[in-house]
Amino acid sequence: MLSKKLHDALNAQINAELWSAYLYLSMSLDAENKGFKGVANWFYIQFREEQDHARIFMNYLLSRDAEVKLSPIAEVRTSWASPLDMFKDTLEHEKKVTAMIHNLAAIAAEDRDFASSNKLVWFIDEQIEEEENARGMIQSFEAVEGNKFGLYMLDKELAARVYSVPSPLASTED
Template sequence: MISQTMQHALNAQINLEQYSAQLYLAMSAHCIGKSFKGFGQWLKVQASEETAHAARLIDFVLDRGGKLELQALEAPPTEFGGVIQVFEAILAHEKGITGRINALFELARAEKDYASEIALQWYVTEQVEEEARVGEIVDHLHAVGDQGGAIWYLDSKMGKRSVQ
C-alpha cells in the first residue's frame, strides 16, 4: 500500500510529466514553424518520452494500490524565441524536474517507502541523462550560433532522432 502523502506527490509528478510532454510539443511546433524541422522532430520524440515517464509512474501508483489523480494542465506558451532560447528553456525545465524528482526521492526515504525509493532511482538516473543530453545541445548551439549553415547541419542531425 502506498501512503496518501506519497500517492499525492507521485500524482503531482505524473501531471508535471504530462505538462512537460505538452510543453515539448508546443516547442516542436514553434521550431517547425521556423523551418527547423529537425529540432521539431527531436522535440516530438522528447514529448513522447515524457508521456512514457508519466505512464511508468501511473503503473507504479496503481500497482501499489493507489489512485490516479489527473489534473487539468496549464497551457504551455506558444512563443519561445530562437532555437538557442528553446533549448536553454528546455535545460532550465529539466533542471526543475530534477529538483522535483530529488524531492520525491527524499520523501520516499523519509517515509521509509523502499518500493518508491527504488522506483524513483530510475528517474534520478534518467534526469542525469536528460540534463547531459540537453546541455550538450545547448553547448553545440552556442558554439555555432543561430545564423549560418552550421545550425542547419545541427537541425538535420537532430531530425534523425526517433522513438526507441
C-alpha cells in the same frame, strides 16, 4: 501501501510529466513552424518520452493499488526566438523536474518505502541524462550561432534522432 504524502506527490509528478510533454510538443510545433524540422523532431521525441514518464508513474501507482488522479494541465509557452532559447528553457525546466524527483525520493526515504525508492532510482538517472542532453544541445547551438550552414547541419543531425521506449515500459509493449 503508499503514504498520503507520497501518493499526492506522485500524482503531482504525473501532472508535471504531462505538462512537460505539452511544453515539448509546443516547442516542436514552434520549431516546425520556423522551418527547423530536425529541432521539431528532437522535441517531438521529448514529448513522447515525457508521456512515457507519466505512464510509468501511473503504472506504478496502479501496481500499488493507489488511485491515479489526473489534473488539468496548465498552459505552456508557445513561441521562442530561436532553437537555442528552446534548449535553454529546456535545461531550466529539467532542473525543476530533477528537484521534484529528488523530493519524491526524499519522501519515499522518509516513509521507508523501499519499493518507491527503488522505482525512483530510474528517474534520478534519467534526469541526469535529460540535463546532460540539454546542456549538450545548448553548447552545440552556441557553437553554430550566427553560422547559417552550421545551423542547417545541426538541424539535419537532429532530424535523425529516433524514439526509444523507456526500459520500464519496454516489457509492457507488444
